[in-house]
Amino acid sequence: MSLAVKKGLIDMDNPQLSIKQQCELLGLNRSSYYARPTAITAYDQKILNRMDEIFTEHPYYGNRRMMHVLRAEGFMIGRKKVRCCYQILGIEAIYPKMNLSKRNQAHKVYPYLLRGLEITGVNQVWSMDITYIRLKQGFVYLCAVIDWHSRYVLSWRLSITLQSDFCIEALQEAIANYGLPEIFNTDQGVQFTSNNFIVVLQDRGIRISMDGKGRALDNVFIERFWRSLKQEKIYRIDLISVKEAKDAISEYMEFYNNHRLHQSLGYNTPKSVHFAQEKKKNEVIEIPMDMMDKSCDLPTYPQAQPLQQNYI
Numbered sequence: 383m384s385l386a387v388k389k390g391l392i393d394m395d396n397p398q399l400s401i402k403q404q405c406e407l408l409g410l411n412r413s414s415y416y417a418r419p420t421a422i423t424a425y426d427q428k429i430l431n432r433m434d435e436i437f438t439e440h441p442y443y444g445n446r447r448m449m450h451v452l453r454a455e456g457f458m459i460g461r462k463k464v465r466c467c468y469q470i471l472g473i474e475a476i477y478p479k480m481n482l483s484k485r486n487q488a489h490k491v492y493p494y495l496l497r498g499l500e501i502t503g504v505n506q507v508w509s510m511d512i513t514y515i516r517l518k519q520g521f522v523y524l525c526a527v528i529d530w531h532s533r534y535v536l537s538w539r540l541s542i543t544l545q546s547d548f549c550i551e552a553l554q555e556a557i558a559n560y561g562l563p564e565i566f567n568t569d570q571g572v573q574f575t576s577n578n579f580i581v582v583l584q585d586r587g588i589r590i591s592m593d594g595k596g597r598a599l600d601n602v603f604i605e606r607f608w609r610s611l612k613q614e615k616i617y618r619i620d621l622i623s624v625k626e627a628k629d630a631i632s633e634y635m636e637f638y639n640n641h642r643l644h645q646s647l648g649y650n651t652p653k654s655v656h657f658a659q660e661k662k663k664n665e666v667i668e669i670p671m672d673m674m675d676k677s678c679d680l681p682t683y684p685q686a687q688p689l690q691q692n693y694i
Contacts, residue, residue: 535607
């Protein structure tokens with residue numbers, strides 16, 4: 383049970399149990415119950431924004447190298463602070479290790495089904511991931527569902543919390559609009575291993591695939607999409623509010639799906655590839671796919687911890 387859930391179970395007006403007794407029953411430290419999150423300062427936000435930009439370009443930077451890069455740019459920061467910022471952003475350097483993504487140990491983890499699999503058509507494999515989107519005074523989280531064959535973004539949701547609800551909504555919207563995939567791939571984040579998320583896939587007979595531990599490139603196409611979104615849109619503008627972020631992302635999604643040409647798609651757009659099979663009935667467009675194309679440049683985004691509530 384998470385700290386937020388435990389704190390939500392405390393009844394301040396309970397006539398029979400004091401706050402201390404309720405905390406003891408829940409295994410919650412009383413100081414943790416009374417603790418309130420502190421706001422991120424403008425200076426810390428500047429560090430987070432710059433760190434996000436650097437990491438998108440160099441996803442192999444650990445906290446030691448990131449510290450020296452930031453110091454060279456004039457930021458007074460130590461390794462402990464860098465480690466804390468990495469946790470807030472939900473990022474971690476790419477290298478083989480035991481635990482790349484935060485997950486609930488009680489949740490079932492499914493095997494990775496895509497290794498060596500030939501992707502020949504749309505709705506064969508979908509994948510989903512979550513990334514951090516910076517605002518001028520804070521940040522929000524973005525999840526998206528993408529089709530591996532066409533790179534078409536099927537649905538997306540923006541949230542100010544990492545609860546699984548916004549991921550479930552995006553998944554349900556993609557299914558409602560585009561049918562059922564054969565395989566659905568995610569990382570081992572708690573949002574994707576939760577029962578509420580898994581049951582949506584199981585009830586529809588969709589095969590579940592999850593990235594392996596230490597496998598930063600198992601979800602390569604959506605990782606590449608995050609980099610494109612940030613470098614081509616997010617880093618070029620200052621987003622003040624959640625509404626501005628939502629409008630900017632919506633604008634980029636329209637451009638990405640309908641107008642952005644992909645070399646790996648034979649310089650076609652995701653939309654033209656995704657809907658080509660519907661137009662040509664049974665004729666299938668075979669487009670070579672190299673999953674490891676420039677893979678060393680790709681970032682990975684393990685999940686951060688929930689900081690706020692409600693979703694957009």
